[in-house]
Amino acid sequence: MGITPEIARRYIQDGHLVLVEHGAGQGAGVLDESFGEAGCEMVGSAWEADAVVTIGPPNETARSRLTAGAWLIGLLRPLDEPRAMRSLAGTGVTAMAFETLPRTTRAQSMDVLSSQATLAGYEMVLEAASRLPRIFPMMVTAAGTIRPASVVVLGCGVAGLQAIATARRLGAVVKGYDVRASAAEQVESLGASFIDLDVALQDPSTSGGYARRLSGDDSSRLLKGIERHLASADAVITAAAIPGRPAPTLISAEAVFGMRPGSVIVDGAAERGGNCVLTVPDRVVEVGGVTIVGPTDLEARPAADASRTFARNAYELFRYLNDPATDGADDEIRDGVTITRDGRVVHPQVRALMEASS
Numbered sequence: 001m002g003i004t005p006e007i008a009r010r011y012i013q014d015g016h017l018v019l020v021e022h023g024a025g026q027g028a029g030v031l032d033e034s035f036g037e038a039g040c041e042m043v044g045s046a047w048e049a050d051a052v053v054t055i056g057p058p059n060e061t062a063r064s065r066l067t068a069g070a071w072l073i074g075l076l077r078p079l080d081e082p083r084a085m086r087s088l089a090g091t092g093v094t095a096m097a098f099e100t101l102p103r104t105t106r107a108q109s110m111d112v113l114s115s116q117a118t119l120a121g122y123e124m125v126l127e128a129a130s131r132l133p134r135i136f137p138m139m140v141t142a143a144g145t146i147r148p149a150s151v152v153v154l155g156c157g158v159a160g161l162q163a164i165a166t167a168r169r170l171g172a173v174v175k176g177y178d179v180r181a182s183a184a185e186q187v188e189s190l191g192a193s194f195i196d197l198d199v200a201l202q203d204p205s206t207s208g209g210y211a212r213r214l215s216g217d218d219s220s221r222l223l224k225g226i227e228r229h230l231a232s233a234d235a236v237i238t239a240a241a242i243p244g245r246p247a248p249t250l251i252s253a254e255a256v257f258g259m260r261p262g263s264v265i266v267d268g269a270a271e272r273g274g275n276c277v278l279t280v281p282d283r284v285v286e287v288g289g290v291t292i293v294g295p296t297d298l299e300a301r302p303a304a305d306a307s308r309t310f311a312r313n314a315y316e317l318f319r320y321l322n323d324p325a326t327d328g329a330d331d332e333i334r335d336g337v338t339i340t341r342d343g344r345v346v347h348p349q350v351r352a353l354m355e356a357s358s
């Protein structure tokens with residue numbers, strides 16, 4: 001849910017009327033009464049409001065209820081479904097998407113992608129630990145010493161780094177790999193070792209902090225290099241992504257066949273095609289004794305914390321956008337998040353993607 005009673009109190013203190021749909025907090029264990037006590041008005045539909053905070057994009061019915069000129073703030077999938085932004089523009093709303101928020105220090109408190117990826121990284125490790133037929137930490141017992149599990153994390157952005165931190169806390173020996181050069185230091189600062197492959201590391205400062213797609217040659221060298229490290233891993237967590245593109249392939253079928261029976265792959269990129277070629281979204285498949293899991297609900301699992309962090313991020317963005325001091329031309333955050341305005345798709349990256357896909 002896009003709001004909690006605690007955050008609702010802040011909107012109300014700032015002078016806003018807060019409408020919450022009946023049952024909105026159910027999945028996160030928050031009852032309607034708690035919103036009522038916070039001063040919210042419970043309604044059947046909140047889509048008609050002057051500013052709507054939503055987790056995902058509105059469906060057709062919800063879209064038809066939006067008010068022209070209103071604000072729509074949420075994870076609207078502008079980079080994955082750029083053409084759908086045209087219908088959103090048609091409603092006359094100013095649609096603002098967290099996916100295109102600049103990844104800057106100033107925008108950190110509004111960064112839904114980071115807060116949700118952090119939770120996903122943690123959940124991926126729990127998923128791997130619960131499916132592995134062995135434990136993560138080393139244990140010295142009267143029956144002998146149990147060696148620690150060996151975990152490989154591929155894609156060390158926000159989710160991958162949290163996966164490393166969680167696996168380390170559970171006592172595993174962890175290795176990490178990312179194509180961004182700056183990830184090496186971050187991986188090592190968490191007590192993991194960085195996998196060195198025969199592929200030039202990228203400086204993504206010219207691409208908004210994001211990795212770029214690899215050339216065909218680099219990609220095959222990467223697959224081969226990773227294969228060697230997977231052969232000795234107990235659990236592999238993948239969280240590699242390139243915004244607006246299918247997930248990069250990092251694990252080939254051969255690499256899976258080379259893994260030890262009983263080992264586990266948790267593919268955090270399942271929703272975008274997967275980092276492993278054998279991943280099936282929302283399914284658990286077994287190949288040669290290796291379990292491959294492709295969960296697409298990772299952020300939703302810790303629903304209360306996901307809601308708490310999302311609501312806080314959304315409130316910070318709303319407050320920022322309402323601040324007259326940031327209302328001038330060329331505000332990096334405002335321009336970054338605004339996808340549609342006055343009936344048009346105005347975001348340059350989304351417009352370029354729309355043109356490329358039409």
Ligand code: NAD
Nearest residue numbers: 103104105114155156157158178179180209211240241248
């Ligand atoms: P993301 O979810 O888009 O991608 C996850 C990771 O996959 C990235 O680290 C990326 O480099 C990696 N990746 C892509 N292709 C790969 C490949 N072929 N092989 C291996 N790894 C590959 O990324 P994210 O977690 O959203 O983070 C993106 C960037 O934004 C990072 O540089 C991060 O440090 C930065 N960031 C900055 C802030 C801030 O300053 N406020 C906040 C969050 C993230």
